[in-house]
Amino acid sequence: MPIITYREALNQALREEMARDDRVYIMGEEVGVYNGAYKVTKGLLEEFGENRVVDSPIAELGFAGIGVGSAMAGLRPVIEFMTWNFALLAIDQVVNSAAKMLYMSGGQFNVPIVFRGPNGAALQLGAQHSQAFESWLAHIPGIKVVSPGTPYDAKGLLKSAIRDDNPVVVLEGEMLYNTKGEVPDHEYLIPLGKADRKRTGTDCSIITSGKMALVAMQVADLLAKEDIHIDVIDLLTIRPMDVEAIYESVRKTQRAVVLEEGWEVCGIGAQVVDYIQRECFDHLDAPVLRVHQADVPMPYAKGLEKIAKPDVAKTIAAVKQVMYRT
Amino acid sequence: MATTKKKTSIKCEPVAVRTVGDPALDRELLQSMLLQRRFEEKVGEAYALGKIGGFCHLYIGQEAVSTGIIAQLRPDDYVIGTYRDHGQALVRGVAPRAVMAELFGRIDGCSRGKGGSMHMFDRHTNFLGGHGIVGSHVPLAAGVGFAIKYRGGDQVIVCFMGDSVVNIGAFHEALNMAALWKLPVLFVIENNRYGMGTPVEKAAAVDDLSRRADGYTGMDGIVVDGMDVHAVCEAAARAIARARTESRPSLLEVRTYRFRGHSMSDAVSGTYRSKDELDEYQSYDPIFSLRDAMVLASTMTVAEWEALEAEVAATVQDAWDFADASPEPPPAALYEDVLVDTTS
Ligand SMILES: Cc1ncc(C[n+]2csc(CCOP(=O)(O)OP(=O)(O)O)c2C)c(N)n1
Numbered sequence: 001m002p003i004i005t006y007r008e009a010l011n012q013a014l015r016e017e018m019a020r021d022d023r024v025y026i027m028g029e030e031v032g033v034y035n036g037a038y039k040v041t042k043g044l045l046e047e048f049g050e051n052r053v054v055d056s057p058i059a060e061l062g063f064a065g066i067g068v069g070s071a072m073a074g075l076r077p078v079i080e081f082m083t084w085n086f087a088l089l090a091i092d093q094v095v096n097s098a099a100k101m102l103y104m105s106g107g108q109f110n111v112p113i114v115f116r117g118p119n120g121a122a123l124q125l126g127a128q129h130s131q132a133f134e135s136w137l138a139h140i141p142g143i144k145v146v147s148p149g150t151p152y153d154a155k156g157l158l159k160s161a162i163r164d165d166n167p168v169v170v171l172e173g174e175m176l177y178n179t180k181g182e183v184p185d186h187e188y189l190i191p192l193g194k195a196d197r198k199r200t201g202t203d204c205s206i207i208t209s210g211k212m213a214l215v216a217m218q219v220a221d222l223l224a225k226e227d228i229h230i231d232v233i234d235l236l237t238i239r240p241m242d243v244e245a246i247y248e249s250v251r252k253t254q255r256a257v258v259l260e261e262g263w264e265v266c267g268i269g270a271q272v273v274d275y276i277q278r279e280c281f282d283h284l285d286a287p288v289l290r291v292h293q294a295d296v297p298m299p300y301a302k303g304l305e306k307i308a309k310p311d312v313a314k315t316i317a318a319v320k321q322v323m324y325r326t
Numbered sequence: 327m328a329t330t331k332k333k334t335s336i337k338c339e340p341v342a343v344r345t346v347g348d349p350a351l352d353r354e355l356l357q358s359m360l361l362q363r364r365f366e367e368k369v370g371e372a373y374a375l376g377k378i379g380g381f382c383h384l385y386i387g388q389e390a391v392s393t394g395i396i397a398q399l400r401p402d403d404y405v406i407g408t409y410r411d412h413g414q415a416l417v418r419g420v421a422p423r424a425v426m427a428e429l430f431g432r433i434d435g436c437s438r439g440k441g442g443s444m445h446m447f448d449r450h451t452n453f454l455g456g457h458g459i460v461g462s463h464v465p466l467a468a469g470v471g472f473a474i475k476y477r478g479g480d481q482v483i484v485c486f487m488g489d490s491v492v493n494i495g496a497f498h499e500a501l502n503m504a505a506l507w508k509l510p511v512l513f514v515i516e517n518n519r520y521g522m523g524t525p526v527e528k529a530a531a532v533d534d535l536s537r538r539a540d541g542y543t544g545m546d547g548i549v550v551d552g553m554d555v556h557a558v559c560e561a562a563a564r565a566i567a568r569a570r571t572e573s574r575p576s577l578l579e580v581r582t583y584r585f586r587g588h589s590m591s592d593a594v595s596g597t598y599r600s601k602d603e604l605d606e607y608q609s610y611d612p613i614f615s616l617r618d619a620m621v622l623a624s625t626m627t628v629a630e631w632e633a634l635e636a637e638v639a640a641t642v643q644d645a646w647d648f649a650d651a652s653p654e655p656p657p658a659a660l661y662e663d664v665l666v667d668t669t670s
């Protein structure tokens with residue numbers, strides 16, 4: 001199987017879907033001539049022309065709304081946010097327009113749109129450029145939220161997101177764009193709403209998504225050497241969440257750690273823990289623990305940033321704690 | 327008469343004496359405006375009886391705007407607007423029964439009872455909704471214009487908005503891109519002089535709202551007297567033709583006035599505006615001034631007017647009866663329409 005980067009996988013997904021359906025277009029800052037701030041749209045302008053690869057002004061609220069309006073009139077926009085930090089300026093169009101249109105029109109106007117871009121922290125970008133918005137977005141009924149961690153998942157999920165007739169948020173990762181993985185030559189889709197077991201084990205579950213799936217796999221590989229076998233459940237789609245996959249895993253392992261990139265308070269992990277306590281209470285041998293970012297804006301200083309982020313060491317410590325091994 | 331901007335006063339300066347036009351057309355315009363008026367009066371009654379809940383914004387006084395502008399559209403064109411949307415829905419051709427049932431929160435409402443007063447939608451007439459967040463629908467309108475152009479079509483979209491919208495970011499972002507990309511959009515400011523209780527001159531650092539267009543190359547800014555339905559028709563026809571044939575957006579400021587409070591909980595006058603001011607504007611009533619001009623010009627008899635009133639009253643009563651008899655959405659509807667389960 002060819003090995004390509006996460007960036008190339010997304011690029012392939014966009015190219016294939018634009019070739020397949022001429023209602024699909026991409027709009028955002030620097031997506032055309034510049035080839036994308038992170039080069040995800042490289043070559044698309046050349047291939048599809050400026051009608052379908054549209055460089056917008058720096059006006060997130062405006063072009064997100066243009067995307068929604070065009071979707072109501074039958075197009076299938078892919079709106080690229082240079083990063084999700086900037087998408088906060090457009091959150092009104094995501095929450096009040098895209099997510100509400102079908103419901104408040106009594107089922108008449110669906111909004112087939114993809115909002116995508118890098119989410120979460122990279123390295124030393126400081127407080128305003130290092131935020132993970134999974135829980136903000138997953139809170140909203142009326143949209144789907146996916147968060148791929150590998151090139152394979154990125155391509156399959158983005159293709160499904162573009163074909164979905166609902167608004168779909170795709171949370172990518174700046175630190176993921178250069179990571180590599182196997183992606184088949186043939187066409188494939190990954191269904192939205194289905195988790196993927198990234199490692200199989202019977203001792204403890206780690207429930208996670210996105211960039212943190214890579215951390216969880218590292219943790220599983222390291223702990224395997226200590227004869228601790230982790231079941232890694234990569235949610236892939238955060239809304240709607242594949243709760244059955246969580247239940248199945250936790251009923252088997254009877255212990256769980258929930259790992260996420262964002263902040264603790266009202267985070268994705270809080271929701272997962274709630275599902276577990278309601279449905280797997282009798283199976284649990286230890287309280288479920290959470291690993292997440294420190295409850296502070298992201299600092300710039302290298303050392304501080306490192307200790308603010310969830311990582312392999314913190315996750316291993318949490319796993320050992322739920323296994324009562326120290 | 328439509329004048330191309332450069333008026334200094336923010337006040338609308340209507341003329342009391344109206345011109346008449348083609349008698350058949352005038353009758354249609356009159357009928358369209360009267361239907362909105364009597365419908366909205368009925369809505370006020372239903373609200374007082376508790377049959378309608380939530381926020382409800384009446385359009386009384388502004389009828390010439392929707393009538394004059396929507397009359398210039400083709401069936402395949404699009405209309406989008408704000409929460410003050412009952413009149414526009416009716417003029418666009420959404421059945422009075424469906425609008426009233428929506429207000430009553432019933433299953434036969436145009437949004438199946440899920441939208442309410444502020445969110446009228448109708449796919450059949452390309453009525454893209456009443457939107458409740460000030461300014462948010464203006465980019466949506468530009469997006470529809472983008473889709474039209476993307477497909478190489480010759481439709482247009484009309485975007486109705488209140489006067490306070492010209493001060494919010496979404497408006498400027500949308501107008502900038504509409505002008506930049508030459509999108510077939512007619513942006514209509516219904517300047518009724520107030521955003522809730524705030525007069526325009528306390529909110530906008532521009533003395534003539536249509537001048538907002540000056541910031542966007544290729545966009546015409548136009549002012550028209552919104553109490554004169556003929557003037558509205560004429561200005562809208564030109565701007566819509568420009569959008570259709572040259573794919574150029576325009577900003578049309580229509581000077582009008584609302585005769586009722588901002589919403590049902592707002593007093594008609596006495597706080598932010600005086601009774602005298604209200605009386606003055608009511609003397610420019612777009613419906614009665616046209617009626618009087620027609621009677622004066624003998625293009626309509628008093629008996630014909632009375633027949634029109636009776637016809638409209640029957641339509642409105644029928645809408646009420648229909649809405650009242652329509653069932654509430656069943657509990658199962660709660661979880662419907664959150665997501666569609668299809669892919670393309
Ligand atoms: C972004 C936003 N802020 C505040 C409100 C509350 N609000 C609803 S209508 C309104 C006044 C709008 O006035 P205008 O645009 O002149 O329209 P009109 O009501 O006169 O038709 C306000 C402040 C809102 N709906 N959206």
Ligand SMILES: [Mg+2]
Pocket residue numbers: 488489490516517518519520521522
């Ligand atoms: Mg107003």
